[in-house]
Amino acid sequence: MSFDKPVTRRESIKKLLKLWASLGAAGGALSLTLQTPLLAASASENKKFIIEGVGHTEGYSIKTLTRMVFESAGGAGRFVSRGDVVVIKPNLSWARRPEMAATTNPEVLEAVIELCQEAGAKKVRIADHTIHDATRCFALSGAAAIAKKTGADLVHPRASLMKKMSLKGNRLGIWPVFVPLVEADALINLPVAKHHSLSTLTIGMKNWIGGVGGSRYSLHQDINQSIVDLANFFKPTVTLIDAIRIMTKNGPSGGSTAYVTEKNTLILSDDPVAGDASAALLFNSQPQNLGFIRMAREQGLGTFDFQTLARQKVVL
Amino acid sequence: MKIRQLVWLRRTLQALFLIFFLFLVIESRLPQDVYIDYTMAFSADQDLRLDQPVTFFFQLDPLVGVSSLLSGYRLVKGFLWGAGILILTILLGRVFCGFICPFGTIHHAIGNLNPALKGKRMIEANCKSASQKVKYFVLILLLVGAAFGLNAAGLMDPIALLFRSIALAVLPALGAGLRSIFEAMAASDIKILNLASYGAEVLVSPIFGYSQPAYQTAWLIGLIFLVILFLNRIRPRFWCRTLCPLGALLGIFSRMSILNLEKYAEKCTSCNLCIKHCQGAASPRPDQEWETAECLMCFNCFDVCPEDALAFRFAWRPQRNHKPDIGKRAMLGGLAAGISLPLFARLDGRIEKVSDPRLIRPPGSLPEKDFLEICQRCGLCMKICPTNVINPTLAEAGIAGFWTPRLIMTQGYCEYTCTLCGSVCPTGAIRETTAQEKIERPIRIGSAYLDRGRCLPWSGNAPCIVCQEVCPTSPKAIYLKEDTVMTSGAQSLNVQLPFVDLKRCVGCGICENKCPVRGLPAIRTIAAGESRSLSNQILL
Numbered sequence: 001m002s003f004d005k006p007v008t009r010r011e012s013i014k015k016l017l018k019l020w021a022s023l024g025a026a027g028g029a030l031s032l033t034l035q036t037p038l039l040a041a042s043a044s045e046n047k048k049f050i051i052e053g054v055g056h057t058e059g060y061s062i063k064t065l066t067r068m069v070f071e072s073a074g075g076a077g078r079f080v081s082r083g084d085v086v087v088i089k090p091n092l093s094w095a096r097r098p099e100m101a102a103t104t105n106p107e108v109l110e111a112v113i114e115l116c117q118e119a120g121a122k123k124v125r126i127a128d129h130t131i132h133d134a135t136r137c138f139a140l141s142g143a144a145a146i147a148k149k150t151g152a153d154l155v156h157p158r159a160s161l162m163k164k165m166s167l168k169g170n171r172l173g174i175w176p177v178f179v180p181l182v183e184a185d186a187l188i189n190l191p192v193a194k195h196h197s198l199s200t201l202t203i204g205m206k207n208w209i210g211g212v213g214g215s216r217y218s219l220h221q222d223i224n225q226s227i228v229d230l231a232n233f234f235k236p237t238v239t240l241i242d243a244i245r246i247m248t249k250n251g252p253s254g255g256s257t258a259y260v261t262e263k264n265t266l267i268l269s270d271d272p273v274a275g276d277a278s279a280a281l282l283f284n285s286q287p288q289n290l291g292f293i294r295m296a297r298e299q300g301l302g303t304f305d306f307q308t309l310a311r312q313k314v315v316l
Numbered sequence: 317m318k319i320r321q322l323v324w325l326r327r328t329l330q331a332l333f334l335i336f337f338l339f340l341v342i343e344s345r346l347p348q349d350v351y352i353d354y355t356m357a358f359s360a361d362q363d364l365r366l367d368q369p370v371t372f373f374f375q376l377d378p379l380v381g382v383s384s385l386l387s388g389y390r391l392v393k394g395f396l397w398g399a400g401i402l403i404l405t406i407l408l409g410r411v412f413c414g415f416i417c418p419f420g421t422i423h424h425a426i427g428n429l430n431p432a433l434k435g436k437r438m439i440e441a442n443c444k445s446a447s448q449k450v451k452y453f454v455l456i457l458l459l460v461g462a463a464f465g466l467n468a469a470g471l472m473d474p475i476a477l478l479f480r481s482i483a484l485a486v487l488p489a490l491g492a493g494l495r496s497i498f499e500a501m502a503a504s505d506i507k508i509l510n511l512a513s514y515g516a517e518v519l520v521s522p523i524f525g526y527s528q529p530a531y532q533t534a535w536l537i538g539l540i541f542l543v544i545l546f547l548n549r550i551r552p553r554f555w556c557r558t559l560c561p562l563g564a565l566l567g568i569f570s571r572m573s574i575l576n577l578e579k580y581a582e583k584c585t586s587c588n589l590c591i592k593h594c595q596g597a598a599s600p601r602p603d604q605e606w607e608t609a610e611c612l613m614c615f616n617c618f619d620v621c622p623e624d625a626l627a628f629r630f631a632w633r634p635q636r637n638h639k640p641d642i643g644k645r646a647m648l649g650g651l652a653a654g655i656s657l658p659l660f661a662r663l664d665g666r667i668e669k670v671s672d673p674r675l676i677r678p679p680g681s682l683p684e685k686d687f688l689e690i691c692q693r694c695g696l697c698m699k700i701c702p703t704n705v706i707n708p709t710l711a712e713a714g715i716a717g718f719w720t721p722r723l724i725m726t727q728g729y730c731e732y733t734c735t736l737c738g739s740v741c742p743t744g745a746i747r748e749t750t751a752q753e754k755i756e757r758p759i760r761i762g763s764a765y766l767d768r769g770r771c772l773p774w775s776g777n778a779p780c781i782v783c784q785e786v787c788p789t790s791p792k793a794i795y796l797k798e799d800t801v802m803t804s805g806a807q808s809l810n811v812q813l814p815f816v817d818l819k820r821c822v823g824c825g826i827c828e829n830k831c832p833v834r835g836l837p838a839i840r841t842i843a844a845g846e847s848r849s850l851s852n853q854i855l856l
Contacts, residue, residue: 094788095733131786131830132731133702134526135346139364140733144351156348158526160502160517197796198781198812218832220785221778255732255790 048271048302049073049310050278055244055264056315062244065316066111069240069268072314075119076112079237080186082120087184088112088152089236091191091207092128092143094253095136101245102254104192106142108242108266112190113150127155127180128210155180162213169229170299171222176213181234189236189272193243193279195251195259199223200290201283202252203276204239205231205301224291228299231272231292239275241267243282273302274309322628323619326414330421336372337418341482342523343368344699346736363735363751370696373418373475374742378402379458379562380476380692383469384743387462388689392743402569409573410566413556414595414613419474420556424595424614426545427552441551442594446643447558448610453646453653455564460654465685466661466716470692472561477541480719483699484531484708485538491524530727531698532707533719553595556612567609567640576631577606577617583625590617590626600626609640661716671852672712673842676723676762676823679730679754680738680747683848684713691745693719697737703728705825706737721746723761725825725841730761732788732824762823763845763854764793764816770838773811776801783814783827783839793820794827794839818845818855 053069055062070076080086090104098106109126116124126147130137134157138144147154155161162176181187191207198220199206208230209216219226243266249259263282269275273296277287287293287304297303343366352362374380375394378401384392392398401412413420433441458469470476494516501513531537547554556563579602590600598611602625617626666672667685678697681687698706698721705728708719721737723730733751741748749759764783768774773781784794796812803809816839823841831837845854 095731133346133734135348135350136364136702136731136734139346139350139352142352144349145353148349148351154349156521156526158521160498197784198779215832215834217782217830218780220780220782220832221772223779250790250792252785253788253790253792255788259790 047308047310048269048274049312050267050269050271050274050306051312051314052278053266053268053314053316060264060316062105062107063111063114065264065266065314066108066240067115068314068316069266070112070115072312073238073268076115077119079188080116080119080121083122084116084120084185085123085125085183086116086121086186086188087125087127087155087180088116088188088190089181089207089211089234090126090128090143091202091210092126092134092137092141093131093210095132095140096254097140098142099245099257099260100254101192101194101247101260102252103137103141103143104190105242105244106146108240108244109143109190110146110150112188112240113146113152116186116188117150121186124150124152125155125180125184126152127157127178129157129178129213130210157213159213167229167233169225169232171225172219172229172233177233178211178213181211186237187234189234189239191239191241192246193241193263193282194247194254195249195283197251199227199292201276201280201285203279204241205272205276205292205296208234224295227292228296228301231296231301232299236272238268238270239272241269241275241279243267243279246282248283269309271302271309273297274304274306277304278306322615326615329415330424333416334418334421337478338482340368340370340372341479341487341699344370344483344696344740345525346700346702348522348526363733363739365736365739366700370700370740371742372397373479374692374694374696376401376412376416377473377475377562379469379473379565380742382565383458383462383467383473384690386459387465387467388686388743390690390744392690401566405566405569406572408575409570409608409611409613410563410596411613412566413560413563414615417474417556417562419478419560420553420612422478422545423548423553423555426548427595431552432549438552439588439591442591442597444597444599444607444610444641448597449641449643449646450558451560451564451567452640452642453650454559455561455568456647456650457654457657458561460651461658462689464655464658465689466658467689467691468657468716468718469561470694471719472559473692474555474560474562476692476694477544479699480693480695480708481537481541484534484695485541487524488529488531488534489538491520492528494520494524495528527704529704530707531695532724533710534708537708537719551597553612556595557597557610563612564640568642570608570611571640573608574630574632575613576608576629577611578627578629579606580625580627583623585623585625587622589620589622593617593620602626605638607638607641609638658716661714664714666714666716671843671849673844674722675709675712675717676725676825676841676843677846677848678706678721678723678737678746679735679759679761680749681761681848682745682747683850687745687848688713688716688720690743691717691720692743694742695719696740696742697721697746700736700740701728702734702736703731703829705729705829723825723841725828726837727829729826729829730824731826732822757847758789758822760822760845760847762825762841762843763818763821764823764825764827764839764841766814766816767836767838767840770833770836771814772833772838773801773813774838776803776809779809779811780832781812781814782830782832784812786826786830788824788826789820789822791820793817793822814839821845 096102196202375397378398381395381398581602584602593616596612600617825841
């Protein structure tokens with residue numbers, strides 16, 4: 001599929017049919033999940049939601065916590081329809097061991113893949129354009145083991161999967177985009193929350209830097225607007241922020257468990273700004289003090305006025 | 317054993333060893349589906365290693381073992397395999413050349429599939445010639461040179477030469493060709509070709525990799541390889557007869573071989589079929605004296621003789637075969653060159669005086685003198701490196717270090733927890749290390765320095781912290797200071813200025829690799845500070 005060419009008639013008919021089918025599926029999913037209180041509230045009032053899951057008990061299961069968070073949103077079926085190709089975008093930038101908290105927690109990743117599979121996903125893909133060598137990042141972060149265990153596809157970033165597209169941003173124009181992310185029927189953003197030396201924090205919206213190729217290290221020259229432009233382009237179905245372990249120093253690469261604090265928290269939201277803002281509070285950062293969160297709200301990507309959202313807390 | 321079966325046994329073994337060699341070349345990379353199972357040991361440091369014995373043929377090659385022993389006084393890992401080949405040669409002659417050597421098999425196949433010469437001319441080409449002494453000259457040069465501290469055996473060793481040629485030139489060239497075909501398919505208007513291009517990529521990427529590897533001077537390696545293959549048009553197995561130092565070494569060891577070619581002159585009709593099919597130009601005709609040292613033990617003569625005038629027999633009584641025809645000139649010339657070249661190679665003073673700042677060796681490399689004594693220039697570290705940073709040198713290491721590995725940080729970088737290159741080095745020129753040792757000692761391969769004139773924040777062009785962001789050490793070796801700089805419009809710009817902390821920098825080069833200032837990056841890496849050298853240091 002090419003994205004820089006005009007859509008032909010045949011393709012547009014195909015797309016219409018697809019849309020029709022997915023509307024039907026969405027309707028089905030809606031009726032099935034109407035029982036759950038939060039969804040009833042948020043879906044009927046067309047409200048965005050944010051759910052915070054916290055593991056309080058000693059030795060709690062991260063996978064169970066992940067499931068509980070999704071259940072309280074109405075189940076994974078709300079985001080994933082039967083037959084969907086689901087693409088999960090974790091943050092696997094560095095070839096680091098999981099407990100360094102430089103990469104998305106493999107247990108959270110595993111639980112999300114299983115939830116998608118149970119919701120009837122035709123295919124679940126894990127895709128990230130990493131900074132370190134991708135093979136080593138996948139192997140050391142635990143993602144490759146999870147892919148093997150769950151049968152999910154691990155998409156190796158490569159030049160042939162980077163297609164030039166217009167990001168239509170304030171700052172970013174034509175840019176090579178990691179194709180699997182835009183071809184997905186459902187796109188789940190699965191970042192890890194950690195310290196970053198330029199943007200202070202890297203959470204959900206900044207995770208999309210791993211969705212583009214090209215000379216992406218020049219994005220740092222206007223990092224906040226670049227993050228907002230990318231977050232405006234990549235529209236995830238839902239974002240689950242992994243704050244089980246957060247890196248508070250020496251980010252984003254970390255490299256020592258001394259920089260890692262256990263927060264045992266997961267944040268699920270369909271509002272990318274609210275999700276990031278909520279995670280920022282775990283670092284004792286005020287959302288309005290973070291450039292990319294403030295600018296994202298100003299440019300209409302979401303809100304961090306939590307009162308306007310359907311909000312819920314899950315404790316395990 | 318029946319005659320025919322022996323020839324077919326040889327062909328089968330040749331094919332198997334060649335396939336095994338090519339398989340190991342292809343397997344000399346990090347598999348795409350490699351993983352560490354964290355459910356078992358969640359917090360232990362684990363190193364990624366290969367499953368295949370990729371150094372097997374280097375262990376089998378006695379020239380690698382002998383030259384390393386002579387120059388570096390080191391027994392290479394698995395040297396017993398090489399010793400075994402020498403013992404086998406003492407017993408059976410050059411069976412390694414005839415049955416095992418993958419390079420020999422390639423020459424053999426090329427000569428057989430499309431013989432360049434016919435009839436009488438082929439017979440003439442297969443008669444022993446004085447040029448066959450050249451390989452002894454090469455061997456003596458290499459071994460004497462090795463004893464005097466210049467180990468260039470890997471430049472001519474058939475296993476190292478073949479590995480280098482296939483891994484750095486042939487495979488990447490094939491990959492580049494296939495890739496351009498797939499690109500054309502992907503760009504075409506025909507839908508089926510579009511789809512096929514995706515499938516084709518999935519099929520070929522396990523062999524050729526997801527991205528095209530780059531190796532400096534690989535074109536020269538490929539060209540030399542083609543020329544050596546082309547020499548088979550002049551004479552069958554030109555390389556094996558005339559140039560191969562390993563063949564010469566094995567020839568000398570075949571002197572006492574108990575497997576002999578027995579000749580029955582009374583049966584011979586001088587049809588010359590034996591000579592026509594002789595691979596080694598070893599004078600098989602009954603009225604000539606058989607040259608044990610030249611014989612590649614292909615058993616062709618035995619196979620084709622219509623009169624049964626030739627037979628391979630075990631002679632159990634102690635006896636001496638025809639002496640290897642080394643010749644005085646090859647001996648003296650080899651000695652002279654072997655002594656003088658190592659001395660000439662020292663004239664540039666690279667080891668003691670002036671090392672090239674760009675000569676950054678892989679992590680775990682021995683001190684330069686020891687390194688040059690045993691590095692085989694085989695290219696295994698270059699093939700295996702996941703970031704494609706390791707390249708063959710041209711002049712950076714002086715003439716003594718031609719084609720030895722060096723890191724080019726604009727092409728890749730040394731990944732902080734990766735220790736693959738040392739785990740596969742056949743001779744241990746790059747020592748095997750662990751990620752833990754690499755980080756905790758730490759093993760430094762060089763150091764970074766800033767070019768403030770090009771650096772974006774320092775030069776007032778833009779805020780940027782990429783070098784600090786990607787710095788893998790903890791705490792980071794690049795630190796930032798907030799400051800205000802003047803832009804071209806005399807406006808003040810708040811930036812974070814990067815500084816390098818040399819005490820922490822390990823020289824991995826990821827800062828240089830990811831620096832957005834292209835062409836000549838604003839932060840660069842040089843070898844100074846490398847932990848393998850006592851003198852090449854900056855800090856007290």
